Amino acid sequence: MKTITLTDDQFDTLYEYVDDKVTTIVDASVEYQDSDMLEEWEDLLDVHTILEETKIEYERKLEKARAKQPKAEW
DSSP states (O other): OOOOOOOHHHHHHHHHHHHHHHHHHHHHHHHTTOHHHHHHTHHHHHHHHHHHHHHHHHHHHHHHHHHHSOOOOO
């Protein structure tokens, strides 16, 4: 197992690239009715799942942190 540290911008860039690539692969697989294509790219699909779960978890933590901040009273 490897661990990497990314800035928010780096993570977003990586996620968008992988998401676009996976979308292209899935669309091509459906268009050509070729499930072998998905098997060929299984590792990338797994990476996409991990990135997506990480993104969701980060957004949840961010929302919880925002909810705990006191509201400004002007």
